[in-house]
Amino acid sequence: MKMFEVVDPGLHTTIQDLGRTGFQHVGISPAGAMDDFAFQLGNLLLGNERNAAGLEMTMLGPSLRALQSSIIVLSGADLTPTIDGKEIPMWRPVMVLKGQLLCFERPRYGARTYLTILGGIQVPIVLGSKSTYVKGKFGGMEGRALEEGDVIEGEDSLRSSTISEIWGKLRKLQLSASVIPNYPLVGRIRVISGPQDHFFMKETLDVFYRSRFKITNQSDRMGYRLQAFKVTRDSLPVSLSIPYKENREMLTDIVTKGSIQVPGNGKPILLMADRQTSGGYPKIANVISVDLWKVAQLLPGQEIHFEKTSVEAAQQEFRKREYLFQQIEIYLRLQRQMTGGKIN
Amino acid sequence: MSRLSCHGGTSIYISPLGDRAVRLEFGTEISEQINDLVHRAAFFIREKQPVFGVEEIVPAYSSLTLFYNPLVVLYEDVVFEIEVCLKELIERKEMKREFKGGVELSRRLITIPVLYGGEVGPDLQEVASLNGITAKEVVELHSKPIYRVFMMGFAPGFPYLGGMSEKIATPRRKEPRVHVEAGSVGIAGSQTGVYSVGSPGGWQIIGKTPVPLFDPYVVNKDPVLFHAGDMIQFIEINKVEYNKIFKEIEAGIYPIDIVSYPGGEGKRDLDGRCEQ
Known part of the structure; x- marks a missing residue:
């Protein structure tokens, strides 16, 4: 009809x-x-x-x-x-x-x-x-x-x-x-670390979890390109990069909704609904299922902050939502x- | 990350990919042996010893990702079952050496007709000159090997192929094309592949196949031609043959040449049935 x-x-x-x-x-x-x-x-x-x-x-x-x-x-x-x-x-x-x-x-x-x-x-x-x-x-x-x-x-x-x-x-x-x-302007997004977090130095991982990320204009149903930054004492935003430990190639691997891939330019890509099934960049972390809607409701220019959690906690949250x-x-x-x- | 060691020296690393998938890593390089292990594990879990709650089994070059439903099974339980399953698989290998019996892979060899050069292969000459050989030699080198489908990805029905000659390796185009038609055969670095859907692309395009690799609107049939683990060979066809095959495909009567590999005869029609 x-x-x-x-x-x-x-x-x-x-x-x-x-x-x-x-x-x-x-x-x-x-x-x-x-x-x-x-x-x-x-x-x-x-x-x-x-x-x-x-x-x-x-x-x-x-x-x-x-x-x-x-x-x-x-x-x-x-x-x-x-x-x-x-x-x-x-x-x-x-x-x-x-x-x-x-x-x-x-x-x-x-x-x-x-x-x-x-x-x-x-x-x-x-x-x-x-x-x-x-x-x-x-x-x-x-x-x-x-x-x-x-x-x-x-x-x-x-x-x-x-x-x-x-x-x-x-x-x-x-x-x-x-x-x-x-729908707040800054998304507090919980993630599970890995599976390629060993591509990054511990200090870089600390930066990742302390930084704020701006959602850039290159963001759509496939994924969001993010720019890490920190705010200095005189409240100026300074761009940050998420570099690899050493220049190492990774084999093309499977990705999923919420995967955070980091290409060589140090600017993470958060994969969303229309992602490809495979990707060639190290995945530093994955957004947990119950927080993906928060990402979906954020606009270019708004911010994300990542917080580490465990698979066990994420799955309990998922069951609670069900x-x-x-x-x-x-x-x-x-x-x-x-x-x-x-x-x- | 947990590590599963099995006597015989195989180590498999198991780690979560988010809260709905688990990733098994069998190695960190492109190798036929490691890729074989990935496909055997996929086959074993799919056909012989299903893991409760697992909904999708997705192989890559050297890893296998299992998507599961956390409402049905939790991470620790799924890892436990996978470990039991993998130990079983590896013990069978050790007992039977060559994976004979239950875990032997049935491979397919699929022959793909390609019209090289001309309008449909605008970069053939470029690939030849950059490598200091003739266009004819590029075609010979490209259609000689039997390629392995290491994994599927990038786009629906797109195969990641291995086995191309380094003599025709060519960097991607500096100026990517706005649109590359489905069926276009290309080279990017040491890789070769076939565009399964029309899309923008930077690969050097050397030819085109009339055979469709992806059709989402088929009913009760396989939407893709290739699967991870298949073997592929390209054969050169001329314009007349291309048009003839194109018409046969439109009419639904073109028999795609699929045999079991190695050896064995059999052709598959468009419905995916195998005629022995």
Whole structure:
């Protein structure tokens, strides 16, 4: 069913789900939502599968004309969303009526916003996923970012009578404020050291963990190029380099989301969703899974600070987050069941 | 990082790659022996002794990365299972010397037709002059060896090949091209490769194959032609043959020449079935 027509595509709007698994051994990148936390919360609020495809927009959102009435959730960065000029809330279900125009006025905080739709966006599943991989030219909307005139398809089985019935149950759903993330200007990012930290001297590793890193303009869904710096006593920023111990070549090796590679120029590259599967530079550390969304919401010019943690601690955090998702899912299901009854 | 020593002198270093992957390092150089060990370990874990919670097994030149789900299994548990598994593998090697029996790799030899030079190989002459030989000699030297796919990466379906003659080694172009078409065969330093998808690129382009290396829209079929561990040989074709193969591929009737290596006969059709 035709849900939205793209009137203006925005800066870089793509269809994403949680990504493609099982093909890294043949060089196929997983892609997927950069901020998997906001993305999954959006789907949970609609009672969708957590992997249901949605739109990821970057800094400048698209303008979308509703071709059908539907229920949506906007999560992630606040880009001042409006319907027919009137601002609408984020992090909770919103009804969009046929003919209305959904726009985004200006970025307030964060970098990436997710639009999830009741029932999910319908595009062909390519190699097990609906995620767009622009560099490989496949997945999502014909393997590319949205363009003017594209039509976004939704679930066929949802009739307008069903939608009003569901809206009655969803309209008052809200997340607890403690769950909704805020997006600070400086990201405190936890990492696991290695696997090639032995390419660096101990002093260099100390510099790495003490420095601040500026996100440069050469940053996109593939990765962020970082510039290390320190602030002197007269508060002038001084650029720093992260050099190798000795001039040593490394064999091409496997990388992952969150890998921090350091090329010969001493300027680290933090790999994100559309990374290649392999890379030839030493990896000084890896961002832990539960902190990747923070990186995804940082903009060029903003800063990162790295903090060392252990695999064990990172995996406990990952399990805690899964537990949170499950609790939210149960809580929202109960709220939906009770709506229309006494408690509201 | 933990080190697994096995009698016989093999050391394997195990370390985390973030909180969802573990990396096994079998060596630090490009060598067929070390790469064999990587592929045998990958094959063994995939086919013979799966490790609980492991979702992807990704070989590189001298390391193997296993992606696992930390909701199902924690780092320490996955490392323990891998150690048990590797000890088993290495003991089998010691008992059976040449990895006969359960862990023998089945290799494939894939022949790739290439139209060298001309419009589709604009840098062939440059590669020849920089190496002080003729274009014909470049083609002979390039199509002579049997190359090994050490690993896959860089782009979907792209093989990292080893075995090119140093006589045709050529530095990357100073001015990278904005677009290199899929199928283009190139040289960069001592490496040769085939662009599996169209992309910007700085490799010296010496020819082109009509055979597709990557098709994401196949249904229930392998999206890539090459896999790590395969062997590849290039054969020279002329313009007429190129066009004929191109048409056969469009019609879905071109039989890609795939045999088992070494020895053995058999061709694979586009569906990936092997006719013996």
